[in-house]
Amino acid sequence: MVKHDRVEGEQGMGGLGDFIRRHGSHILAHWEVEVRQLPYTRDLSRPRLLDHLPELLERMARVVESAQTGEHPTLEAVPEVHALERLDSGFDLDAVAEEYALLRACVLQLYGDHVASAGAEHMALAMREMLRFNRTFDEAVAAAVSRYAKARERTLVALDRISEAALGTEDLDTFLPRLLRVMLETTEAVDSVSLMLREGELLRVRASVGLEEEVTSGFTSRVGEGFCGKIAAEGRPVELRSAATDPLVRSEAIRVRGTRALYGVPLLYGGEVIGVVHMGSRTAFEFSHEDKLLFRAMVSRTTALVVQTQLAASERAARQEAEEHKQLLRLIIEQSGDAITMVDARGVVRIFNAEARRRQGIDLKEVGPSEWSEAYGLLTLDERPLPLEESFLYRALQGETVSDVRWKVRRPDGAVRTFVGTAAPLRLPDGSLAGAVLTARDETERLLREAQVDALVEAAPAGLALLDTELRYVHINEALATANGLPVEDHLGKRVSEVVPASASMLEPRLRQVLETGEAARGNEFSVAPANDPGVLHHWVADFFPVRGQDGRVLGVGGVILDITERERQEQKLRQTAEFRERFLGIVSHDLRNPLNAILLSANALLHADDLPANRLKTVRRIAASGERMGRMIAELLDFTRGRLGGGIPIHRQPMNLRHQCRHVMEELEISHPGRELRLVAEGHFHGMWDPDRLAQLLGNLGKNALDYSPPDTRVDFRLHDEGDSVRVEVHNEGSPIPCELLSGIFEPFRRAVEGDGHPTSGLGLGLFIVQRIAEAHGGTVEVRSHVGDGTTFIVRLPRYAGGSEAPGEAVSGSAPG
Template sequence: MDNNETSDVAPPSLPLGAFIRNQHTHILKNWENSVRQLPHAQGLSRPRLLDHLPDLLERIANVVETVHTGGTASLEDMPELHALDRLDSGYDLDEVAEEYALLRACILHFYGDYVKSGGAESMALAMRELVSFNRTFDEAVAAAVSRYAQARERTLVALDRISEAALGTENLDTFLPKLLRVMLETTEAVDSVTLLLREDETLKVRASAGLDEAEMSSFSLRVGEGFAGRIAAQQRPMEVRSAATDPLVKSMALRSRGTRALYGVPLVYGGEVIGVAHMGSRTAFEFSNEDKLLFRAMVSRATGLLIQAWLTDREQAARAEAEAQKQLLNLVIEQSGEAIIMADAQGVVRIVNAQAKRQECCGLKQVGPAEWIEEGALLTEDGRPLKAEDFFIRRALQGELVTHARWKARRRDGVVRTFSGTASPLRRPDGVLAGAVLTARDETERLHQEQAQAETLALLDLLLAAIPMGMAFLDKKLRYLRVNEALARTNGLPVEAHLGKTFAEIVPECAPHFEPLLRRVVETGEALREFEFSLAAPAQPSGPLQHWVADFFPVRTRTGEVLGIGCVIVNITEHKQQEERLRQTAEFRERFLGVVSHDLRNPLNAILLSANVLLRTDGVHANHVKAARRIMTSGERMVRMIGELLDFTRGRLGGGIPVHPQGCHMRQLCRQVMEELEISHPGRELRLNAQGHFQGMWDPDRLTQLMDNLGKNALDYSPSGTPVDFTLIDCGETLRLEVHNDGPPIPPALLPGIFEPFRRAVAGDTHPTSGLGLGLFIVQQIAQAHGGTVEVKSLEGQGTTFTVQLPRHPPAGTPRLKH
């Protein structure tokens, strides 16, 4: 207190109570100056320091005035509020008492100066007022001390329980329910406690006691919204008297259970609101100051414990993540397809994964740098011993990044393998060298494969160069990868000019026609075989037309993926020219046969007519008759042969033997043929088996010729004592004819060409009745002309059977005989 400070004193007749009211500003100012000298009061703001004192001075003045008025007055709860406020600010009991002592001293100092000017009478009155003042002040101090002690004891008990609840907790989910249960049990009027934690701009219920947990667990609101949101936004406590009806309260759990008093405080850490805690009561409309002080103290302690648990959770999560990453790293290192070796800054090997041990890529041991290389274990690429100072990990330990390193290692079994890899220095975040790591892979097989591939490609190039046909390989974009000299010469460009160029760039005039075909091979993966085309050679665009045949096929990997296209192109111009010459020669020969066969009929007819006249003339000598008959037989044979030649010529040059279908009966035709065969082959048995309907549209002359040829063939190639069977089978829309004999089987080698012209049923057959070998060819041609087929089956022990299938009505477009 400043003893030199002057004040405007009241008149001498002013009693102490009125004096206190009149001078309370000077009293509080002087008291504040005195209290600010105390260490514990220096951190309090002025409003917080003077919070309850004006009301306290007013109530003290009222009590002192009872000396004059004879009335009654008391301090009520003013000392309690002051003491609880100081307890909330962290004051000790001695510090609270010292504040009261300084206040008493200030009042008495000012009032003493006033009494000096009042005389003896005023002195006597002043003494009575001082007695009342001191008694009142002592009561205030006693009440404050008592309330402070009670509140402090209760607070300490509550804080101890909170600390006990926090002991042994491992995470927030375990700690928070215990914390809220302690808060709920500490205050009798409180029946619900809720803790909301902040996530960005949202408050979410993290724990609740006394309310429906399922309903509260999903409750959240934004900062600034509702009761808890406004506490977070304003960063100060708040209280409502009827939470069930107050529109500020958004929680239906609080409203539905009829909550009355609701008091909430922010959880502040580092100047930031991290959450809100509030307590509610269904019985009280207002919490006592002591309860609110206690709740604030518990929330303050809980905030520290919450942060501690939070940090513990984060630390444990970080350790767990670090351990998981370490395990994952170890797993990656162990399961890596590459050999991995790690050394610390001193060069001591710390990690050698399973691949490195299995491959023995470096012959390393977990020892110091003096023993990095086993003698003779490591070699340079050219087979010389590798020096220790040149080894890659040693160089990496000196801060050098070694890429594309390659060396050889001799394993314990004596086998030398080739390795490649990278040696990298390992540095901490501050740049200090912490060690080195070597990653290595066994290149032996790859190098062998590359060498084998190079040899294969060299052989392929030799093969391409030696092959006279044009060959090339193109990728999927139709760019030339390889081309041989033959194809390059055809295109009129050197081999080197093709490589890397597209098909369209090399032969632009052919691209519109061939590129779609090549792209289809790439897209479908289907080869285009024996594709014939005609054009002038690209090297001689004005030269004669050339003929080519090409194969375009996909080139695939082992897994079936299409890599590109292989092309094989052959110039077949000479082959085509040769084919044309052969065709012209064959056509000439067959036309010649046709002309000869046709022109031979006239003299043959004259010979047969003359022989017939001799046989009918009377008086001809017997020898002449015999000669005439021989002439007739030979002539008729020549007519048949000429007829066969004519049919052969028509079959080859006229698009098939022409037929003239008309209504006829197959069984009658068959019976007529068998009768003629029996006359010309006396003593041979011919049998007919036919049941059903055998009427149809056929050429009767041609069918007679067909059955006659099959019958003669069966008789000629079967023993004389065996029968020949004709069988007709009604098959509905078709009719089947079978001619069977029991002769020796036709050799299997001859069966595929049995119906070819100029072929005989038996190789080297010299049967005296054999014709030109055209009989079965004509049978096939007649069957095909009717839209039918002919087949043969010949087996040992089963004989030979020719089967003809004929439709009852020949198909449209069947060639007809022209008259």
Template sequence: MVKHETQGVGEERLRLGAFIREHRSRLLEDWERAVRRLPYAQGLSRPRLLDHLPDLLERIACVVETVHTGEHQTLEQMPEVHALERLDSGFDLDEVAEEYALLRACILQLYGEHVEAAGAASMAVAMREVVSFNRTFDEAVAAAVSRYARARERTLVALDRISEAALGTEDLTTFLPKLLRVMLETTEAVDSVSLLLREGDVLRVRSSVGLEEEVASGFSLRVGEGFSGRIAAEQRPIELRSAATEPLVKSELIRARGTRALYGVPLMFGEEVIGVAHMGSRTAFEFSNEDKLLFRAMVSRATGLIVQASLAASERAAREKAEETLALLDALMGAAPAGLALFDTELRYVRINEALAAHNGPPVEAHLGKHVNEVIPESGPALEPILRRVLETGEASRGQEFSAAPANEPGVIHHWVGDYFPVRAADGRMLGVGGVVMDITERKQQEERLRQTAEFRERFLGVVSHDLRNPLNAILLSANTLLRLEGIPATHTKVVRRIVTSGERMARMIGELLDFTRGRLGGGIPIHPRPTNLRHLCRHVLEELEISHPGRELRLAADGHFLGEWDPDRLAQLVGNLGKNALDYSPAETPVDFTLQDEGDTVSVVVHNEGRPIPRKLMTGIFEPFRRAVEGDAHPTSGLGLGLFIVQQIAEAHGGSVEVHSHEGDGTTFTVRLPRHAAGSIWPHSPSPS
């Protein structure tokens, strides 16, 4: 309760107008507490809830005081502003009236307590003031209700017109000008309306009525720049009274038109600014609160329509893109000679081309939506685990070969190879499995023909090489017999020696051909291991090489134990081939080094020469048959190019390996590694020093 003032307080302190001023804060607190109990007021912030009420109380106090002064006072536009603000906040008419009723009740309740405390002497004055107060309050309520109803009706009509303008079209270019024209025709004193849409950090004029030249010129500005940019950055409406002279305005067209009032509103979609709309007037310096409220309502409705249209346009573009992609996919699948298919995650056919459908039997349409086991019951059970593994692991399965008689060629066996791969969406989701099936029947047939041809050629070489040995041995035997006869002229002896040399070279070539044939057709060169001293074997081979290459320096280095179980004849052939190769491909004045390395259960034979490096492109095929270590035929050596191939075959026959390293400045090094003991050998693991 408001306590009575002490005696001597002037009668003026008991007047209602003075009371409202003095207790305004208390009145507003009591009113806010009462209003907050209403559901529709709970979501408003305190500034928006109070809005113009302090000014309204001051104006009511002034009007009530006219009981004593006789002056004429009005509420001016205070109730109208309050009503428009509540309309903007979504209040209905009953809720606005209830707010006024609560405010009246709070004032009279508190003032009644005040008068009661003052005593009956001031009751007559108080009653006159209360009558004036109630009449004033009734005027405020009537003005607010009238303005609310009129503004609401005008807003509803405008929103309906905006909805009609957008009806039947989702094209922004088509309906945006219609929306802006509705705004221009509905809002008083407005002669231009423009809409700027956001593209990243840039606002660009998308449509305009009254400032069409801005659209044609592509006028734009960055967020935070100029009038529209600041609205977007601050996410609030901004009003200018003299736009033509305002530095914030960057549009030369607005300046040239002499625009006075300019009001802009952000287009908000949730917390995001998607654009800015502004209206201008060349005749008015400012817009009425009702016009601004109406413009905000229309902009809000337009924002929803723009977002809806943009989403529809995006969906339409995505749909058209998907349809275009599917059309291209169908065209590609139809033209592809390979069999192509797409399965969903349930292994049902989603797409299949004619080539694969013809192989399976049923037409394309009969595949779609069917499980793989339904369409191809014979091979489906074998294919299904492969497809499921791709789905579960997300890894492709390639090179799956199978043979079958296609439905369009019954009884004719075809060979196929299938590659199956996961099909994912852009976000990584598994959509299904794709398959590419190639008919490799012709390739298989060609491979078989080539295999048969190669086998025939190699068997032929083997037969010819074997059958040539008998007459060649007869020639060598006869030639050597002639050399031992006395009395043969020197000229004849030279001819006979040439026959012997050529025959021995031919014998080596025939031997190489036989070894090649055994290596390719017989499962490898046969060996007959027995205890062998590798050091003695290598020394003997080097002596033979020195005889055939007089003047060349051959060096042997060996430190360790070199007893093992090998085929000595084949190892002599291996070391001889490597030595001859090193001599042939190195300068005559350089040495050739042979190094034996004891590596425990393994022994290495290393042959090094200081010749030019082997070209890189020849390194990968250096051990292939009929290959040479240099390009072309311009080389002093002669032979079939089987020497290194036979080296590799002999090493592998012993369970060993051979490798080569060749670099500029380091020469070329061949390294053969041989296990010391053959499988199942009882040769002792700790041989005596050799």
């Protein structure tokens, strides 16, 4: 034992109780020196070490003084509380007993020195007091040891029950309610226990006994807010005496239950708060030290179980994910469009996927490097057996990655296939070599296609070329090279400006535009004399398009250039022929009108002469009718010529009523077709700005067409429909539909159908062409519908006013329906 300084300088000689009271701090200072040598106390703070001891010495002083007063004071529960605190701090029973023994020794040694200095006359009293002190100290030790042992036994029983509750399951939601029920049943005053787990800055109720509504409602609390949030933020227990009314409590369930005592403890793991557990009571305002100590011990064990379960769940999830990845990898390998072969570190083939089996015509053969070539039919590009030292897979086993290698394979059926692929080493996380993998594609068909494409490109009459981003020739076919006047090989690597300097100023801006925008430029026409036909101007049309890599980047520009000189010549001839024909028709039709007018005037004069013999009257009438028919044909030719050469048929708009005009046309048709029935159906307004003469011509042509191509005993219908800003005109006749082969070109000029008796109709076949041109001149359209059983209907749509302008006020307001 450490030697203590003597207590001197005291005046008079009091008893042991008075000595303890006056020298308590000195006693505890000496005791602290001794007790700090115990291993359990070295990490204990001084306040925690001295907790309860000053009160214990004070009570001991009063008990010792009772040897003189005859009173019977007690130590009360101080030793028991002190023992529970030491149990919570990790002391075992021997350490608690040794702590008390050292305290006793310090008091007696210091007091003995004090008595020796005072003289022998006080020895009798001192001995009686020391006897009482020892007896009292023995009681304190006994009480502390008993309380410690009971609390220890109760704690061990509770911890065993918690361990049993968690046994056999690794599911938090299954065993947490069991653990909480053990906590509730272990402490008599407790009627609710809840556990919250931390999710970032949020605490969420995961299990509860007594407050199950917190679980069903998903009660949460933020760290730093409310009762549980305060515990999580500070990392220490918090106790409330009247929880139902305390503003710190945020749980409505606790308030409704009228909870009084509420004690919460953090779940600590590795210095971090992972959750909070709290117990509540509706009958007690506070929990005993023993209950709180027991609760903290159970929470500590629960923390370990929760962490263990979470780690196990994470491990299971990791294993499951790894297995899923393994299955996915196996599925990808089997379903890959590439042929995949894997070998282990010794070079033995272990994986040979479905594509490899299909392409090479054999199944997996677990052979080593010396047998690869023979087992799998590996050949060099010149079809020799592939030597091991040249094998890309063998090089990968040496740790080298080999890309874009090519080889051939002879299948069992004798066919030879060409493959291209990559061989790479397989390494473990520690960097050691685990094997190698070969990923290959069958290039046989692609190479054949490329050869075919090359042959087509070379044989193509059009010029084809590929250029890089600097406009240097990468590929050019023979046709374009010949036009440029240089061999193919003299183009490669040279710029456009070097090969065709005369055309570079025109071509290069368009090519660079394609490179910059990534968009094709089509229909580029230009004229230049080629090198293989000097002095003769040729016409060309070119399409330029971007050439992209697999990542979408523009790597160059391609061009297709076609010599259209001959086509231009033929088109020019056709245009000249058509123009000549149409000008000829215009001139002829115009020049014929003068003699024709003379014939008609003479015929009409004869018809009105009184002295014309009856036998000549029929001849004159025939001359007049033929002249009028020729007049109509000449008028149609003039309209046709205007439609093709004069910019369209001219019209002169004026206000008119389409219904009245239609009725007038129908009356003329009835005179020229006696016995035929014509009907007009019109409802609405039919005023507009149109050319009356041209619309009479349109309606007359459609009406005559309907009468000519329908049975004599059927009716022809004219229907007018008011459609607001436009009018729809329909002319319908019964009979056989227009043949499909004629329907598509029915509005073309010089097209004539055939009557039912097989004879062609009279006229030039310009009537419907003129109808279409008149409709278009008015900004309208015309279409035809012809079906078996429905007859034929021509439909004309005419805007009421030109250019979408509004109707003049007088043309609409106050006018009667058309």
